[in-house]
Amino acid sequence: MRLYADNARCSGCSACLAACSYHLFGQITTKRAALRVIPHFPVPGGYTVQVCTQCGECAAGCPTDAIVQNDLGAYHVVPELCTLCMACVDACPEGVVFFREDVPHTWECDLCGECIQVCGMDVLRLAE
Amino acid sequence: MSGYVGKLLRVDLTTGRMTTEPIPAAVIRDYLGGRGLGAFLLFTEVPAGADPLGPENKVFFSTGPLSGTLFPGACKMDVAAKSPLNSGYGSSSIGGKLAAELKFAGFDAIVVEGMSREPVYLLVQDDHVELRDAGHLWGRGAMTTEQMLKEELGEEMQIATIGPAGENLVRYACIHHDVGRQAGRCGIGAVMGSKRLKAIAVYGTGSVSVADPAAFLEVSRQAFQAVKSAETHEQWVREGTTKTTEWVNGTGTLPTYNFQAGAFEQAPSLYADVARSYVVSDKGCYCCPSPCGKYTYAPRYDLHIEGPDYETVGMLGPNVGLDDWQALVKANWLCDELGLDTISAGATISWAMECQAKGLLDASLTDGLDLSWGSAEAIWTLLERIGHRDGWLGNLLAEGSKRAAEELGQGSIAWAIQHKGMEQSAYETHSATAMLLSYMTCDIGGHHGRAWAIWNDISMGRDKVSPEKVDKVIELQHIRPLFDCLGCCRFLWVELRLSFDQYVAALQAVTGVKRSYEDLMHISERAWNLTRLYWMREIPEFGAAFDAPPPRFVSEPATYGPTAGVFTPRASMEIMLADYYQKRGWDANGLPTHQTLDRLGLLELSPWR
Incomplete structure (x- = not known):
C-alpha cells in the first residue's frame, strides 16, 4: 500500500502538511511533514504533491538498518537508530525523506492517512 | 495561554528599533485576537487626531487564537490602521498563509510604527528580525515584488507587499500576499507606503500550541469532515465567489453603471461557467478544504491572476459596464500589480464614467481619454493613472470617490456611492x-x-x-x-x-478556556x-x-x-x-x-x- 496524489486537484492549502506534522511530532506546523507541496506560481500555476512511493530505496541505503517497515508496510525511521548520515535522504528518488537541524533523526511517511482526512480536494488516497 | 504565542513584535521604522512585548492577558480575554486585538491596539496606541499618512499612525497585523491551527479555514489575519480613506477605523482581513506563518515564527501580531527615511522591508525568520533595504523593490508591482522576494529569500517565505499605489499614497491602496490575496479595503497599503515599508517577509519553524490535543483533534476532524461532505461543497469549489454573479443579476442586486441599475444585460458573459473555463488551478488559503481561490489565465493578454472574485466582477464588470471576462482579468491584474483595492477602484472609476456621461469631465480634463461605459481601454488606463497618480485625473481619482466629488463639485457627490467615505461594495441596494x-x-x-x-x-x-x-x-x-x-x-x-458550535469547541480545545x-x-x-x-x-x-x-x-x-x-x-x-x-x-x-x-x-x- 502507498499514498497517491492527484496533482491537478491540489489547491495548495497545506492542511496535509499540518496534519502530517501534528501526527508525527504533535506540532501544528507545515514544516515537519513527510510529504511536499510544491507551488508553481505565477506561471503556470498549480501544484505538485510529492509523496512516498514506498520504493524502499531509503531502507536499502541505510547503513544502520534504522529504516524498517511498520504494520502498514510503510518504511519509516526508528529515531534511536538514526545517525543522521543522510544516506536515506540522498537515496530517496522523490525527495520525501526529511530532516531538520532541530530534529535528531530523519523521518518519512508512515501511511497513517491523516493527510487524506483533511484534504478537501480528494488529492490523496491510499492504494496498492 | 495556548493558541496564542502571547507576544507581539513592535517595529519602529523611525529608529529601526525592534522589540518583543507580551500581550496582556486582559486584552486577549476582552478582545480575543485578530480584529478585536487590532481595534484595541489602534484605539489605545494611535493618538487622537493622528494623520493617517503621518508617522503617528501605525499598522497592526493581528492573528487570532485559531490562526495557524489545524482547523478548516484557520488562515486569517486582521490588518488595522487609521484609514487614509476616511480618517476613521480601518481594518481589512487577509487570507493566504501569512497569519499561520507569523504564528509559526512566534508572534501573534506585528505593530509597525514611525516612518523610515528609506524604503525598507521587514524580515521575520523566527526570532531573527531585521529591516532590510528595499531600494531595489520600490516602484515595482506587488506581484513582481513578491516574486523577487521569494527568489531572494526562498519559496516558503510568506510575503505581504504593497505596489506603486501604496507607495504613491493612493487612498485605497491594498496589501498584497500569496499571488492573489489582499487586505483590500481601507487603504492600509498607503499607510505602509507612507512609512516606506515595502513588504513584510515571514518564515517560522515553530508551531501553534493546543491546550487539549485530544479534544482538538476530534473537533478538527469533525469540522474537516463536515466541510468536505457539505452539500454546497462541489459548487462552491467549482465556482468560488463567482457563483454569486448570476444570483445577484437575477435578483436585481448586481451594481450596474455606477449603481444606477441592479441588473446587467450582458451579465451572463461574466457568469461562473465562463469564469471556470479560464481556471488553471484551484487555490486555497492555509488549511482550507473548500478553496474559493481560482487561479486564472487569460490567453488574449497572456496574464495569470487569482480571481476575479465576485466583488471584483461586480465592481470592475457591470458597475463600469464591462462585459468581457478576459478584459476583466486584465483589470484585476492591474489592480493586483499596482496594489489597488478592486472595490474602491471600480466604484471610483464608475463615478468618473458617470461624470463624463453627465458632461462634467470633458476631453481636456481626461487628457483625451474617453470614459464611456464598458471601455476596457479607459478602465485599464485609469487604473494605471490612479496607481501612479499620473496627471490631474489620476490624482483626483486616487483620492477616492468622495474626495474626488468634493473636489470636482457640481453635485457629483450625489453619485459617489460611498458610506463614511468608503465606496460601497458589490450589492445594489435600491430595494434591499x-x-x-x-x-x-x-x-x-x-x-x-x-x-x-x-x-x-x-x-x-x-x-x-x-x-x-x-x-x-x-x-x-x-x-x-x-x-x-x-x-x-x-x-x-x-x-x-460549518456550525458555529464547532468554532466554540475548537476555541476551547485550543485555548483551554471555556467560552x-x-x-x-x-x-x-x-x-x-x-x-x-x-x-x-x-x-x-x-x-x-x-x-x-x-x-x-x-x-x-x-x-x-x-x-x-x-x-x-x-x-x-x-x-x-x-x-x-x-x-x-x-x-x-x-x-x-x-x-x-x-x-x-x-x-x-x-x-x-
Whole structure:
C-alpha cells in the first residue's frame, strides 16, 4: 500500500502538511511533514504533491538498518537508530525523506492517512 | 495561554528599533485576537487626531487564537490602521498563509510604527528580525515584488507587499500576499507606503500550541469532515465567489453603471461557467478544504491572476459596464500589480464614467481619454493613472470617490456611492433595506463583510421595513466579525454551513478556556462599540449623519432589471436606523450611551463621556 496524489486537484492549502506534522511530532506546523507541496506560481500555476512511493530505496541505503517497515508496510525511521548520515535522504528518488537541524533523526511517511482526512480536494488516497 | 504565542513584535521604522512585548492577558480575554486585538491596539496606541499618512499612525497585523491551527479555514489575519480613506477605523482581513506563518515564527501580531527615511522591508525568520533595504523593490508591482522576494529569500517565505499605489499614497491602496490575496479595503497599503515599508517577509519553524490535543483533534476532524461532505461543497469549489454573479443579476442586486441599475444585460458573459473555463488551478488559503481561490489565465493578454472574485466582477464588470471576462482579468491584474483595492477602484472609476456621461469631465480634463461605459481601454488606463497618480485625473481619482466629488463639485457627490467615505461594495441596494442598513452602519464604511444581509432581504421581503431585519443586521455584525477575531475564514460558516458550535469547541480545545457562544458575541459587541468610539474620537462631529444612505438609493429609481423604477423611501431607512440605534443601546444620534459602554466594559476607554 502507498499514498497517491492527484496533482491537478491540489489547491495548495497545506492542511496535509499540518496534519502530517501534528501526527508525527504533535506540532501544528507545515514544516515537519513527510510529504511536499510544491507551488508553481505565477506561471503556470498549480501544484505538485510529492509523496512516498514506498520504493524502499531509503531502507536499502541505510547503513544502520534504522529504516524498517511498520504494520502498514510503510518504511519509516526508528529515531534511536538514526545517525543522521543522510544516506536515506540522498537515496530517496522523490525527495520525501526529511530532516531538520532541530530534529535528531530523519523521518518519512508512515501511511497513517491523516493527510487524506483533511484534504478537501480528494488529492490523496491510499492504494496498492 | 495556548493558541496564542502571547507576544507581539513592535517595529519602529523611525529608529529601526525592534522589540518583543507580551500581550496582556486582559486584552486577549476582552478582545480575543485578530480584529478585536487590532481595534484595541489602534484605539489605545494611535493618538487622537493622528494623520493617517503621518508617522503617528501605525499598522497592526493581528492573528487570532485559531490562526495557524489545524482547523478548516484557520488562515486569517486582521490588518488595522487609521484609514487614509476616511480618517476613521480601518481594518481589512487577509487570507493566504501569512497569519499561520507569523504564528509559526512566534508572534501573534506585528505593530509597525514611525516612518523610515528609506524604503525598507521587514524580515521575520523566527526570532531573527531585521529591516532590510528595499531600494531595489520600490516602484515595482506587488506581484513582481513578491516574486523577487521569494527568489531572494526562498519559496516558503510568506510575503505581504504593497505596489506603486501604496507607495504613491493612493487612498485605497491594498496589501498584497500569496499571488492573489489582499487586505483590500481601507487603504492600509498607503499607510505602509507612507512609512516606506515595502513588504513584510515571514518564515517560522515553530508551531501553534493546543491546550487539549485530544479534544482538538476530534473537533478538527469533525469540522474537516463536515466541510468536505457539505452539500454546497462541489459548487462552491467549482465556482468560488463567482457563483454569486448570476444570483445577484437575477435578483436585481448586481451594481450596474455606477449603481444606477441592479441588473446587467450582458451579465451572463461574466457568469461562473465562463469564469471556470479560464481556471488553471484551484487555490486555497492555509488549511482550507473548500478553496474559493481560482487561479486564472487569460490567453488574449497572456496574464495569470487569482480571481476575479465576485466583488471584483461586480465592481470592475457591470458597475463600469464591462462585459468581457478576459478584459476583466486584465483589470484585476492591474489592480493586483499596482496594489489597488478592486472595490474602491471600480466604484471610483464608475463615478468618473458617470461624470463624463453627465458632461462634467470633458476631453481636456481626461487628457483625451474617453470614459464611456464598458471601455476596457479607459478602465485599464485609469487604473494605471490612479496607481501612479499620473496627471490631474489620476490624482483626483486616487483620492477616492468622495474626495474626488468634493473636489470636482457640481453635485457629483450625489453619485459617489460611498458610506463614511468608503465606496460601497458589490450589492445594489435600491430595494434591499437590510443590506442598505448594513452598509450604512458598517464600522469601516461601505463594506459587505460585516453583515451580508442581502440574502435576508430576498428571503424576508426586500422592501420590507421590519424589526426582524434590524435584529438580523445586528446579529450578523456580531457573528461575522467574530471570525476575524478568531483568525478564521467565515466562508466555511456562510457557504459550507460549518456550525458555529464547532468554532466554540475548537476555541476551547485550543485555548483551554471555556467560552460560550454568548460570551463570544459579547466580545464581538464590545469590539463593535469600540470601533464606534474610535469614530467619535477621531471625528468630533461624528453622529447619525455619517450613517446616512447614499442619496441614489433613496431618491432615484433603479433604471433596469427586476428593481427598475424602484427606490427605497428615505423614511424607511430612518425608521430602521432609529430601531438599530435603540437596539444597540445608542442614543438618537447613534452614539453609545453611558449604560451601554458600562455593560460592555468600555467606560474606561471613553474618558470624554
